[in-house]
Amino acid sequence: MNKSDSLVARRLRSAMLATAMLAGALGVGSAAAQNLRDIRPSEGPLVLESRGSFFVGGEQVDKTAVELGSFGPDDRITINQMYVEYMIPDGAAKVPVVMVHGATLSGKTYDTTPDGRMGWYEYFVRKSHPVYVVDQVGRARSGFDQSAFNNVRAGRMPPEQQPNLLRLADRFGSWTNFRIGPEPGKPFPQTQFPLEATDNLSRQSVPDLLGPSRAPNPTWKALSDLALQIDGAVLLTHSQSGPYPLQSALIDAKGIRGIVMVEPGTCNASVHTDDEIAVLAKTPIFILFGDYLSSPTKLPGPTWEDRYNDCKAFEDRVDAAKGDVRLMSTVETGVRGNSHMMMMDRNNLQIADLILAWIDEKLGSEKP
Amino acid sequence: MNKSDSLVARRLRSAMLATAMLAGALGVGSAAAQNLRDIRPSEGPLVLESRGSFFVGGEQVDKTAVELGSFGPDDRITINQMYVEYMIPDGAAKVPVVMVHGATLSGKTYDTTPDGRMGWYEYFVRKSHPVYVVDQVGRARSGFDQSAFNNVRAGRMPPEQQPNLLRLADRFGSWTNFRIGPEPGKPFPQTQFPLEATDNLSRQSVPDLLGPSRAPNPTWKALSDLALQIDGAVLLTHSQSGPYPLQSALIDAKGIRGIVMVEPGTCNASVHTDDEIAVLAKTPIFILFGDYLSSPTKLPGPTWEDRYNDCKAFEDRVDAAKGDVRLMSTVETGVRGNSHMMMMDRNNLQIADLILAWIDEKLGSEKP
Secondary structure (H helix, E strand, O other): OEEEEEEHHHHHHHHHHHHHHHHHHHHOOOOOOOHHHHOOOOOOOOEEEEEEEEEOEEEEEEEOOOOOOOOOEEEEEEEEEEEEEEEEEEOOOOOOEEEEEOOOHHHHHHHHOOOOOHHHHHHHHHHOOOOEEEEEEOOOOOOOOHHHHHHHHOOOHHHHHOOOOOOOOHHHHHHHOOOOOOOOOOOOOOOOOOOHHHHHHHHHOOOOOOOHHHHHOHHHHHHHHHHHHOOEEEEEEHHHHHHHHHHHHHOOOOOOOEEEEEEOOOOOOOOOOHHHHEEEEEEEEEEEEOOOOOOOOOOOOOOOHHHHHHHHHHHHHHHHHOEEEEEEEHHHOOOOOOOOOOOOOOOHHHHHHHHHHHHHHHOOOOOO | OOOOHHHHHHHHHHHHHHHHHHHHHHHHOOOOOHHHHHHOOOOOOOOEEEEEEEEEEEEEEEEEEHOOOOOOOOEEEEEEEEEEEEEEOOOOOOOOOEEEEEEEEHHHOOOOOOOOOOHHHHHHOOOOOOEEEOOOOHHHHHHHOOOHHHHHHHHOHHHHHHHOOOOOOOOHHHHHOOOOOEEEOOOOOOOOOHHHHHHHHOOOOOOOOOOOHHOOOOOHHHHHHHHHHHHOOOEEEEEHHHHHHHHHHHHHHEEEEEEEEEOOOOOOOOOHHHHHHHOOOOOOEEEEEEOOOOOOOOOOOOOOHHHHHHHHHHHHHHHHOOOEEEEEHHHHHOOOOOOOOOOOOOHHHHHHHHHHHHHHHHHHOOOO
């Protein structure tokens, strides 16, 4: 895909300039417990045609009393279901968007930012898109299969077979890995992350409980099923969930009208077969990275620059199959300081405008 | 408290009569996977002054790499925070209500019902109340402390010291214990629970992960803190969380304007000291039970009739201290069939009207 995507680039530049100047003036506050008073009022009433929540998928499985952690008899539960909350704006005129969070987080990622501003969930709704926010299978309100943990507790399974519960923590998992700054507690001079609210980012952390269901991850099919139920949607993913829509499209691409991958953990450039690339080439894809990509994460594994380069290789493969991938970094527009958590950055709504512009360009003429 | 609480009783009787007749006509459908199409449209647009989410409380604690389940260095996380989502209606005129779910469930309890009707969260908002729905500490979007599980996995802690992960399951934990019917799969003839949607109740299950923090439960203080942040609220709780507002009021009653306990697991009638009862006597309390209370739960432990009787003893103690407790069963109004999950029952909005009538009677003259 060529780099002269001028509508998108122009919108980003103009929107970000004002925000960047504002952010600089705000300075850095001290950490404080979030409470309701930190939340900034929205600009006008939000008028919804409807809202609510439901589940996609899930299987009924029988479990022993031990596995249920129960004082009662053996019984049956449901596992691998995916929680979905949604808002449909009054007079919704645009394509639905499904938002999926990253590792050791929940759907909260896309709601009110750590410093109390509007998140992408409500903003996209205010921009006439029906929006569906999920909790990944095995996380938060989607629940999880507790059997292995209770079997280990009861001495019925070796402890080392219990799933590892990864949690990204404050100093390295977040600060350096999410590129708030180069060293824990030290921000990049131009960072867009609301530094006074890192404590509230920490509060959002929800450990992964998916365990051995991880491949194939049930969230992949749940997302393609959800897109079908909505009669077509853009899948917007982040970090860990970044590559999920590619898997969802390989399962069933019919409902997937577009894919937005915000700083995907990988694009699996060397994983997909040519046949798979040919399928993925049928869906428009936007991949967006922030700033300071080469900064050491201070964790083992690839840097974000490595991940960007993997997505570049993915773009090249899809381009060769005559697909439509737009890979960019916010820095290309002249704006500096966006972190891995750009849906929470001070200029989060301008980043949203960039994504909305891409969606309009690719799907603007389609009915919702 | 006398039983001639006639406004409340009259409203319940008239509202329920029509609903009970309607529910009888609906019959019982077959179980089916919920999807978006099962959700019934709301009657008109929902106009919100604001909405969003935030956290209350939480402590920063240092953890080892093993405890983080991480490939990286030791680091710091936050535990014991409580997730809160909220909607404030445009022109909100009434006292805020905080809704707290029961065991092995999440805030989803109060949203869209298993068969796709409006839940209490939205209904109370449409009735001019700002509403705050929480996930209990250690559950769903509130996250949890994963340390013990990872220490056990690494052989650093004996497996039997790992928290037990209780999950209420379909046939006994839900069907008989929640009084959908007397035997698994067999409903009470007049049940109000939407039988065609029991599969979707099963999908809502989220195992408890609070572990050793359970007493004193951090949710108790988080609720009194939240009530203060809102400048006064009614705490509405259910089942496991039923008695939490009593603990919250003993910590700090300043923000707690009223307490609604829907089928509390206990009223701790014999637990509280006379001094504590004297404190609790200062807050109006409404305790509501459903039908078939003496039906065997098929689990060890007390029946719901036992729990009702415990609340009766609690009422007597608070009455003696000149308090204001209203304990009732929906059956007293002549309406039959309400289950433990009455916020999901077919007549859930009429049950809500009963609670709203009590709130209006006790707090209707107060400013929000």
